[in-house]
Amino acid sequence: MEYNFADIEQRAKDKWTAEQVYKAHNPTGNEPAKPKCYILDMFPYPSGAGLHVGHPLGYIASDIYARYKRLNGYNVLHPMGFDAFGLPAEQYALETGQHPVETTRKNTARYREQLDNIGFCFDWSREVRTSDPKYYKWTQWIFLQLFHSWFDRSRNKVRPIAELISIFEQEGNIKNACPGDENIVFDAAAWNNYTEQQKRDCLMQYRMAYQGYAQVWWCEALGTVLANDEVVNGVSERGNHPVERKNMRQWFLRITEYAERLLSSLDNLEWSEAMKEMQRNWIGKSIGAEVKFKCLTPALSKGEGGGESSITVFTTRPDTIFGVDFMVLAPEHELVDAITTAEQKTAIEEYKTYVKSRSERERMSEVKQITGCFTGAYAAHPFTGQPIPVWIAEYVLAGYGTGAIMAVPSGDDRDFAFAKHFGIPITNIFGDKYTGDKAYSDKAGTIENSDFVSGKSIAEAAALVIEALAADGRGKKKVNYKLRDAGFSRQRYWGEPFPIVYVNDIPYGIDEEPVKDTNLNSLPVELPYVEGYKPGPEGQGPLANVNEWMNTPVGQRETNTMPGYAGSSWYFLRYMDPNNDTAFADRKATDYWNQVDLYIGGTEHAVGHLLYSRMWTKALYDLNHISFDEPFKRLLNQGMIQGVSYYIGSGEWDNEIAIINENRPPSELVKFDVVCSFYHRNERTAAKPQGKLFHAGETGLVSYGPNIRLKYGHNFVDTKDRLTKEKYRQYLTSQGYADDSIIDKLTKVLWENQLSENGEQYIQCKMEVEKMSKSKYNVVNPDDIVAQYGADTFRMYEMFLGPIDVSKPWDTKGIEGVHRFLKKMWRLYFGDGGWIVTDDAPTDEEYRSLHKTIKKIGDDIERFSFNTSVSQFMICVNELSALGCHKRAILEPLAVVICPFAPHIAEELWRHFGHNGSVVDASFPKYEDRYVTDNTKKYPVAVNGKTRIELEFALDADAADIEKAVLAEEVVQKWMEGRPLKKFIYVRGKMINVVA
RNA sequence: GCCCGGAUGGCGGAAUCGGUAGACGCGCCAGACUCAAAAUCUGGUAUUCGCAAGGAUGUGCAGGUUCGAUUCCUGUUCCGGGCACCA
Structure with missing residues (x-):
């Protein structure tokens, strides 16, 4: 009887479906108590390409673990769903005119089919889709909880905003410094005199979900904001239009308030050290000092405010303050315009324009080319009073620290390079350690040439400097985090609408006055079904075009939508009680299933999704909606399955120039035709002049590299990566080239001189490992594998x-x-x-x-x-x-x-x-x-570390007996070469080593 | 550039706590069965010297610690992931 996997597998699947064996039950109270085990996969984004064999890797692992736990008596929750909102679906809609609702429905159906094919034990009755109004109703609800809450630093937790309002009414914000703007200080009387608008503005600076400003990629030609992904080589991916950074009003989540808790509770998680380390680095805690440098600019001292203006810097090395030779502000820093002198105005404006075209990544990575511009202004050294020149440079980012640094070229590599490049004199504060060739950045030795900290160690000097600065309010010890608040607005259609209405331009949650008593107050705020998704006016999202939706009798709805990670930040909770219409999940269910016991997914989510989920969980915990404050107890990262690509080597097309035009006479441009279909959008082989990407049918100049991609080559090559003439013919046919003359033309350069063992002509292909992706023509569909092998x-x-x-x-x-x-x-x-x-x-x-x-x-x-x-x-x-x-x-x-x-x-x-x-x-x-367990062991016996013989002994044998037997052995004696025994090493159950 | 990984035969990999490097599988070679092929089965297969017995070398590269290092430490090269609006 043959192993007929098709029959066997169909019968098994039918049984599982009919008997609903994978349905997980929330306990009702009178069942036998089983330990619970919650096993979760990172849910997929259903793209149009379908699953390839790389996607199910983690799902198979979790499936094995889930089935194993179940066989061991656990009540297992192993659900699956879809992360269905996002940019690619919208992009696809724009290109093809199909509604994202439609494409998402099709794609999820396809994914579901492919997943079912593999025999997973998912409980599909608990499926969630983030784009389902029944689901995003609760995403919006959680957003409102965040909007209506603030972080109480003294209690180190989130509390309802109503409690903050009563605090303000009684004592102002004296005990609760404003996280959004430290300069906001008021007492109870002042608060009580505020207008509604002033109160709301002030509260906005406290809310966990708040509005602020952020830089986005703005593309004038497309009239829209672009994702980082959509900007390639400084131009828009679609159409190669210029782009620039633009400041826009955006929603944010105040994740920075959780920095310390996100950091410290990592210690209790069973995640890989690498993953924890990535999160630690992302949070980026550093301890240093905030120091104020008084501005010496005439323009400022004459300023209307009359008060002194100063530049505040954050430094992790306050001990080096006597080595400050210049200061650098981020080009976006608010003081730049005010302090720039008349002579430097033009140069500064030009430099700022240049910086607008640069991504943060480029700004941070650039080390070879040093750029910057002098403002003409000076600041006073807090101890010596010496004037220090103030520059702006792209390597200082507005979002990190205070957006300004004190530069110590003798102690910092980048400051050193900057000083050398612009000829700024360097002060040595490290004595002999600093040679003048490069900065001395080691954290060892003593500080020299530094007034009252000369001769002190780094730690001593830092403490003394902070003490001296703090004495008269010019500085203080400061803990800084690299973590930034999370941008939560997208100017897009395919995402969750915000449950926010603007009344007189003030944003209100739909559950509060004055919206509460209108018909707008119910969740979900449904995404209107529209025919077009063109951007709205002035960089607004497509929803701004839907007047009847946006404009309500009470006020205007928010037209931004939430980002991709909104729905994925809490989906693990919804699986516990997926059909609940009165709560995101019943408290009994979340108490029972509790934390995810095992979470499996890729490292690419290390700092995005995993950090946001942790924050949402902590917020829901603080607000007493759930009983645990970490979502994923144990995390397992699966690696990627890469694709294997095959290339045909060819010298003939090397550096050849051709014109891409599909309408040319075929006889002359056969080569080009073939090349083009092989090379389409393949940056490895077709160099892109002026950074351009070519799409089929475009016209331009291309030079070809020495390799041609053999699309889906794994279907054609043999076990030695060879492509026979017959297979090559089949390949060309599959690519739509049936004409034999093409083969003849290519034959001259491609075929190996020798024939194979079977007497066939062949091409020796080159194999290469790449990312598995549709664009690389190397994807393998699991459906095909399952059909062939089961x-x-x-x-x-x-x-x-x-x-x-x-x-x-x-x-x-x-x-x-x-x-x-x-x-x-x-x-x-x-x-x-x-x-x-x-x-x-x-x-x-x-x-x-x-x-x-x-x-x-x-x-x-x-x-x-x-x-x-x-x-x-x-x-x-x-x-x-x-x-x-x-x-x-x-x-x-x-x-x-x-x-x-x-x-x-x-x-x-x-x-x-x-x-x-x-x-x-x-x-x-x-x-x-x-x-x-075995009773005896065949020991490898080494002489001086080299294994020479194998001898079997009982595991409980006496060490002395073994030594005697080993030394008596002829082979051992031979290799000891007459030398006396120095040491006899015997590790029970492992090995024996004779040292002579 | 910064952060986090990885590198072992022709290929994927094993060696779980510092103790026989190459388990298992692919591929390849030889053989059995067969008219033939497929399927199946048996044996061999890191490199190198040797008829063999046996020896030498060998875990990206260069050092170090150790009786002993794929494993620990220092440096370095290359490859992959992330770097805040792809998901």
Whole structure:
């Protein structure tokens, strides 16, 4: 009886669906108490390209873990859903004229089909989609909670804004400094005299969800704001139009208030150190000082305010203050215009224009080219009073620290390079340590040439400087975080609308006066269905075009929408109670399922999604909506599955210039045709003049590199990466080139001189590992693999490829081995005539094979080493086959052990063993110690570290006896070469080393 | 540029706590079965010297610690991910 995976898998799937075996139950109280286990995958964004074999990697891992936990008696929650709002769907809508609702529906259906094909144990009855109004109703609700709350620094938690208002009414903000603007200070009387507008403005500076200003990429030609992704080489990806940074009013989440808690509670999470480190670096806590430098600019001292103006800098090295030779402001710094002298005005304006065209990334990465501009202004050194020149430069970012730095060129590499470049004299404050060739940035030694801190260590000097500055209010100790508040507005259509209405230009939540009593007050605020998604006027989102939606009798609705991470910041809570219409989830459900026990996803979410989710969880915890303040107890990062691309080497097209034009006579431009279809948008091979990307049909000049991409080459090359003439013909046909003359033209340069062993002409292709993506023509669809080999083979092969957390290339060729293994396993159970399992008593050897496997699989699953599990199954089946074992006592437990990996075949075998229920509900077998421990060990015996012989001893043998036996050995004597024994090393169960 | 990873045969990888480097699989080579092919099975397969026995070398590169290093430390090269509006 053959291993007919198609039948087997269909039967298993039908059973699972019919009996709803994967439905997870929230406990009702009178059920037997099972420990819970919440296993979650990062839900996918349903793109139009469908799933490729890389996507399910993490899902298979979580599926194995979920099934294993269930076999071990846990109540398992393992849900799946879709992150369905986002930019790509809108982009696609703009290009094709299909509504995002439609494309999203189609794409999710396709994803669902592909996922179902693989046999996951997801409880689909709990599916969530972030773009479903029933879901985003609660995204909006949580936004309102954040809008209506503030962070109480003294209690280190978020509280309702109503409580802040009563504090203001009684004592002003004396005890609660304003996080949005430290200069806002008022007492109760002042507060009570504020107008409504003034009160709302003030509260906005406290809210966890607030409005402020942020720089965005503005594209005049497209009339829209662009994502970083849509800006390539300084121009818009669509149409190559110029772009610039523009300040716009935006919503933000005040995540910075949580910086310290986000940092400190990392210690309790079972995440990889690397992942925690990335979050720590992102939060970027640094301890230093804030120092005020008085401005010496005449223009300012004459200013109308009359008060002294000063530049505040943040520095992590207050000890180096006597080495300050110049100061640098971010070009966007608010003081720049005020302090710039008349002579420098033009130069400064020019420089600011240049900086507007630069991304933050470019500004931070640039080290070779040093740019900056002198403002003409000077500031006074806080101790010496010496004038210090004030510059602006792109390497200082407005968003970090105070947007201004004190530059110490003798102690900082970048300051040093800047000073050298602009010829600014450098003061040495490190004595002999500073040579003048480069900055001395080591944090060791003493500070010199520095007045009252000369001769002091760095720590002592820093403390003394801060003390001296603090004495008269010119500075103070300061903790700074790199973390910035999260921009929460998008000028887009396909996202959650804000539950905000502007009344007299003041934003109100729809649940508060004066909106509360109108018909606008109910959630969700539904996204209106519109035909077009063109940008609104003046950089507003498309919703600004929908007048009947935007304009209400009470006021105007907010026309921005929420960003992609809004819905994904809390979805793990919704799975616990997905259909609840009166709360985001019932408290009983969230108390029960609690934290996610295991969360699996890619490292690309290290600082975005994972940080925002943690913040939302903390806010909901502080406001007493849930009972835990960290969402993901344990995190596992899966690596990427990369694609394998094949290239045909060719000298002929090297550096050739051709004109792209589809209407040219075919006879002359055959080469170009072929090249173009191979090369389409492939930056590796078609150099893009002037940074341009070519789309089919565009016209321009292209020079070709020496490699041609063989699209989907894995379908054509043989095991030695060779492309035979026949396969090449097939390839051209698949690309729409049926004309043999093309082949002849290409033949001259492409074919190898020698024929293959089979006497065929061939091209030796070059294999390369790249990202698996549609644009690289190397994607492999899991559906094809499942159709050819079955889901069980696919699942096991994905795991067999390598460790879950590292990137590795997909190679379809290797799948045969796993498929052969399953067929071989099948033959333990079935002979030519059918079921051959007997009730014979197993031998000791058979028991050992089984029990070692049970132990290894359990251990491996617990440490997520799934690739070695697959190896162990192979070893076990090889052993049992060699022993001719067809015994129930061995094979029935084996079927259960393999169930997490290959659930379909396990279900089929379970049925043949006569069980009515599903194997999913079986129990994972327990191993017996006596079958997994050995009594003797073959020790490798080394002489001076080199293994020379293997000797077997009992594990409980006496050390002295072993030494005697080893030294008596002829081979050992030979390698000791007559030298006396210096040391005898014996590690029980490991090895023996004789040192002579 | 900064932060975080990774590098082991022709290929994917194993070696779980510093203790026999290359498990398992692919590919390749040889053989069995077959009219033939497929499927299946058996044996071999890091490099190198040697008929063999056996020896030498070998985990990106250069050092270090150790009786012993793929594993720990220092430096370095290359590759991948992230860098705040892709998700």
